[in-house]
Amino acid sequence: LSGDKALYYRRDIKKQLEKLQWLIETLLKMSKIDAKTAIFHRQQLLAKDILSKAMEPFAIPMELKEQKCVLNCSNEKMFGDDQWTMEAFSNLIKNAMEHTPDGGTIQLIVSENPLYTEVIVQDNGEGITEEDIPYMFERFYKGKNAKPESVGIGLAFARMIITAQNGTISVKNHPDGGACFTVRFYKQII
Structure with missing residues (x-):
């Protein structure tokens, strides 16, 4: 093989x-959650810190696609495990990035009330077909708009992490276009 071809193949x-490594690690983590052997260290978290860290791995891919990720929050707090929660939001952000067109925008909108902290992950992509919505969080489910290389575990994994921490997640299409994922983390009872 020529130098250029060899480099390409490498x-x-x-x-x-x-x-493949990501897939194996994710499936192992999902198995731990299924077996109830995953350890979640519930603590008070600053939403903007968790979301900022979750956004970091996607800075370069988003820049290449000329996408913007807008974080709209102040000092809202949530309760959960920092690493697991960051992983859940990373999956939601990755999904939004993959379904947002070049030059598009992803919004992370955080609000808080006495009962829960809510995080909305919204993109301005093609949205989700109505027949896909009930199955979006099913393991290995790939919607009609999924990329061919999609495995169908990212959203299922995010849901597992969120619900294991007594949170909820739902999805709908935004009236102006794109998907809108709503995550709620309920306050710690004192």
Whole structure:
């Protein structure tokens, strides 16, 4: 193989291995949650810190697609495990990024009331077909608008993490277009 071709194949193999590693790690984590052996350290978290960290891995891919990710929050607090919660939001942000067109916008909107902290992850992509909505959080389910390389576990994994922490997640289409995921983390009872 020529130098350029060999380099291309090495990069492609590396990319495929990274995807396979992510898939195996995610399936193992899902199994731990299923078996109730995953440990969640419930603590008070600052929403903007968790969401900022969850956004970090996507900064370069979003820049390449000229996408914006707007974080609309102040000092709202939520209760959960910082690592697991960040992983759940990373999956939601990744999903939004994949379904947002070049030059599009993803919004993370946080609000708080006496009962719960709510985080909305909204994109301005193509939205979700009505027949797909009831199944979006099912393991290995791929919606009509899914990319061919999609495995169908990211949203299921996010839901598992959120519900394991007594949170809720729902999805609908936004009236102006795009998908709108709503996550609620209920306050700690004192």
